[in-house]
Amino acid sequence: MDISIGSNQLRNTNGIFQAEGQDLIQVAISDDGAILLSMDLFNPAGTQVAQLKHNAWESNEQDRFELRTEGETALLVDKTLKGVILAIKKESQTAISVPQAKFYLPGGMVSEVTPESWQVGKKLELKDVDVDLNGGAIEIQ
Numbered sequence: 001m002d003i004s005i006g007s008n009q010l011r012n013t014n015g016i017f018q019a020e021g022q023d024l025i026q027v028a029i030s031d032d033g034a035i036l037l038s039m040d041l042f043n044p045a046g047t048q049v050a051q052l053k054h055n056a057w058e059s060n061e062q063d064r065f066e067l068r069t070e071g072e073t074a075l076l077v078d079k080t081l082k083g084v085i086l087a088i089k090k091e092s093q094t095a096i097s098v099p100q101a102k103f104y105l106p107g108g109m110v111s112e113v114t115p116e117s118w119q120v121g122k123k124l125e126l127k128d129v130d131v132d133l134n135g136g137a138i139e140i141q
Helices: none
Strands: 002-005 008-011 016-019 022-029 035-042 048-053 056-060 065-070 073-078 083-092 095-104 110-113 118-120 124-126 130-132 138-140
Touching: 022 083, 035 065, 035 073, 035 083, 035 095, 048 065, 056 065
Parallel strands: 002 095, 008 130, 016 138
Antiparallel strands: 002 008, 016 022, 022 035, 035 048, 048 056, 065 073, 073 083, 083 095, 095 110, 110 118, 118 124
8 A cells, every 4th residue: 555644655555554563553445445444542641542443443432532434535533622633535446645644652752744744753754755665564653
């Protein structure tokens, strides 16, 4: 799967984003063309607060988070803070784009995607990167 994140092109991935050795996000496209999203959601302290598996909530305390899917897009929102956690657009059966995201990692760092860049904490910022991951996962460090 090819994934465009902000201005970055990550080609030939398995659709999995890993952080601290664990699968944090998995994006797939079903045979009928639907976006399937799995994601572990964390708070600023790095504590897991919700878990989404293939578009179904396994845990979601106080119904805080909502997944909205419509046509070629999926939008994961925080209803309490009224913010977008992850926006995904299907570009083709083998490609998606992530134009916007803002979520916490297991260690409490913020990962934020804008149309121009992808920033993880204060240490890593990716702009205009084009890389072939040879079928592997995307490592968020």
